[in-house]
Amino acid sequence: MKIKLSNIFISFLTIVAFSGYAQKATVKKATYDYNNFSYVKTSDILLDVANKGFKSVDLFQKLGNSFYFNNKMEEAAKWYGELMNLDEVKLENNLDPEYYYRYAQALKSIENYDESDKWMQKFSEVAKDDIRVRNFEATPNYLKLIDLQSEDIEIINLPFNSALSDFGTTLHDNEFIFASSRGNGKNYKWNDQPFLELYSIEKQDDDTFENLKKFNENVNTKYHESSVAFSPDGKTMYFTRNNFFKKRLKRDENGVNRLQLYSANKAADNSWENIKPVHFNSESYSVAHPTINAKGDKLIFASDMPGTIGLSDLYSVDINSDGTLGTPINLGPSINTEAQETFPFLNEKGDLYYSSNGYSGLGGLDIYTIQDFENKLSSNGTYTVKNVGKPINSPNDDFAYYEDLKVSQGYFSSNREGGKGDDDIYWFKFPDCVQKLTGKAFDKKTNQLLAGSHVVLLDKTGTVVAEQTVGDDANYNFDNLNCDSQYLVRASKETYETSEIRVSTGSNRKEQIVLDSPLTQNEVRIAVGTNLWDAFGLNPIYFDLDKSNIRPDAEIELQKIVAVLDKYPTMEIDVRSHTDSRATASYNNSLSSRRNKSTINYLIKVGKINADRLTGKGYGESELLNKCSDGVPCTEEEHQLNRRSDFIITKM
Structure with missing residues (x-):
């Protein structure tokens, strides 16, 4: 059912009459219904014509479209296939390229990927400059890439879904707000179901839902409402509605009623008031599906306004401090295609999720993500679009993604097989966020692989998380690194200096670090x-002026000392700590002793080195490395060289 809210952006050409005198009255009726988006009626009428043996380009185009735009992809694939088999299509080769694309998409939705790719290749030959062609050719192994992004999670069809269409999810004040065609309102011609209204249901602490009701009588009308977004303070709401305002329904020059964005303000009694259209709405195009960033200063939405690349594109608009909206900006061809990009969602971290059928996906609308989107948008960075994989995506339409990071839960809508109605809302819980690290140990000078190298993974506290001795391929692999964490990778081998590299993991599940x-x-x-x-070839450890604590950069060097002592278990060292010449000699002797103590304590407590292998003493300012003695003017960098601890081998 969400097709009406995403595919309504499409306009259709005038239908050419069919051949066959006996069918003229029937086809005339079908033409009227088709032009008025009554696809359920159209398909019934045209099926009767086709089943009597009549064939034509127009007949099969309309039949395919009638099923395609109602998400009946098996039937759409059948009639688009009949279209492709017509001699005039094969010989004249002048079919609108969009039909090759729709046929490929319909085949994907019934999981006939090989045949779909064949028709995508045909589409590539006749629409070489299309962004969808670029995306298809750039990812010939797209199914494998999607499998890599897929995760072993359970998705649950929520109990309040109806037998009709339910989709679009937003949480606000512990209420779960969504669109539904349940009820007894006026039917919508497109799919012969009631118009959508907004509903709310209370989300309980145990993740159950109670008290289903219509959202708000000021917001709901007898036409479509859907796709709600709230400002961070909860006082302003944006939502999608047909172009119906002040009890007037407006249409474009072709008689099509478009979608528009409206804003509303929360009243003292928690109802919604001051409902008004946003300034960039138009009778000539649609604007829909808002989402607001965590700061409340950016709104992303879908539209087919002038400048749109495809059937619908994603746009960004600033929300000014006074609540007014700026000028919409198209997010560009790195995101938008000649197909549909719709149902955007921004999470708290600034990651963007949206649905598209313009990339190589599993079929229908798939959900895609761009991590760190907000920062990349503000800095003109490069977007990396990733399919979120299975089981969130399916061969059918998957859309209206929403996640609540505070409880690691997410929601999306889909018309996949096995649902209760046309579109259902699904729930899932995020798996633990873990990543994988791989690499090779090799000779820095010769690039020779170093079999037998010992590689240790340590966390930020210096605790060993895992360790491996590499084989002949010199590969090491560490699974289950926590996201948003810091690690140290230490590699060692006899006759080689120990290598230590710090690495930070990001926030993306299933990311692999090389x-x-x-x-x-x-x-x-x-x-x-x-x-x-x-x-x-190690570096000294340095101290801040008049301080004896171990700095983060010194900790890295101390971990290298630990690695050396682990590698040579009979080695003993003398730790010698120093100061610069500032302050009195007596004070500096005391300060160097404290530095010596903190250095040795780190080696014992964090590095787990036996205290019997360590001796030490503070030398104050008695062993300066440069000219910076009392009264000699020096830079801070020169003084820094003297505030150090040395490590002298006393036994091997």
């Missing part, structure tokens, strides 16, 4: 009395 570990061969002989700086 991080190789280049190792440099030791060139300095390890001997008693050698400073570990020299023996292993």
